[in-house]
Amino acid sequence: MFVRDVFKALVRRWYLVPLVLAMTAGGVAAALSQVGPTYRSTASVVLVPPETTLGVTGNPYLFLGGLEQSVDVLSRTLSSQEVRAQVRDAAGTDRDYEVVGDVATSAPIVLATAEGGSAAEADRLLDAVLDAVPEVLAKLQDDLGVKPGAQIDTQVIARTDEPEVVQKTRLRLAVLAAGAGGVLGLLVVLALDGVLLRRRLRRDTRRPSSASPEPVAVALPGPRKS
Known part of the structure; x- marks a missing residue:
């Protein structure tokens, strides 16, 4: 169930996935620049x-x-x-x-x-x-x-x-940086998805329903003539 929910959240917020990947790649590059071979x-x-x-x-x-x-x-x-x-x-x-x-x-x-x-x-x-x-x-x-x-x-x-x-040390550092960046990015996407879903739910509950019946005027019959 959790995996399916995560997948649905990623599909809904697909526009954030490239940003997370770019930030992860940047983190890996920064980590590698700090440690030489x-x-x-x-x-x-x-x-x-x-x-x-x-x-x-x-x-x-x-x-x-x-x-x-x-x-x-x-x-x-x-x-x-x-x-x-x-x-x-x-x-x-x-x-x-x-x-x-x-x-x-x-x-x-x-x-x-x-x-x-x-x-x-x-x-x-x-x-x-x-x-x-x-x-x-x-x-x-x-x-x-x-x-x-x-x-x-x-x-x-x-x-x-x-x-x-x-390159063993650098490769290990790159794997750790990629894993940490990916997990952090996924958590941010899931948190943002939850916030946006709650906001939409509140808007839907406050909006009047279009299916509510309109008041209907009923004509009462007049007195009968003898």
Whole structure:
């Protein structure tokens, strides 16, 4: 019943629908103008075992097993509030970044993701994160008394050439603005329709009915003659 009433109200006030649509579109455009796109840069860093474990081959990629725990410790340390503040200060931004272990592979690889309001800001933040990775890892090992020759090292194996443009936040904002504008416009149309219907009802009740009978003159018969 409610849906049918809403449809009838929209049909009666059809001239307001284009106005509501135009105002909603304007609200969406205004919301999008306040929030720009986000740029995202990513890089992959592999943990390399120390020279003392390489054996006669000298190939570090043959000894990557057993470094998964180091990946977890490193990623958690880089995600701490203290290190995060230092990385942001070095990059000169308050944007956020993420450092996690690559679950798509069994190799000890760390994925670093940095976001910014511009491509330059995203790259600058990622540079600061990549600079912090070996420093944090070395400090963790220094605190445990690990000698430099026996410490795990890092190597960047992949990085995005150009930051990726991410529109997710803007699209979500556009959907919210469109939904809010549409609901608000519908409520205004329904309220105005109700007011206009009540006014018409009052006018109809005050207007005299054309079907009311007119007074009819009745001729009375005169006295009879004898």
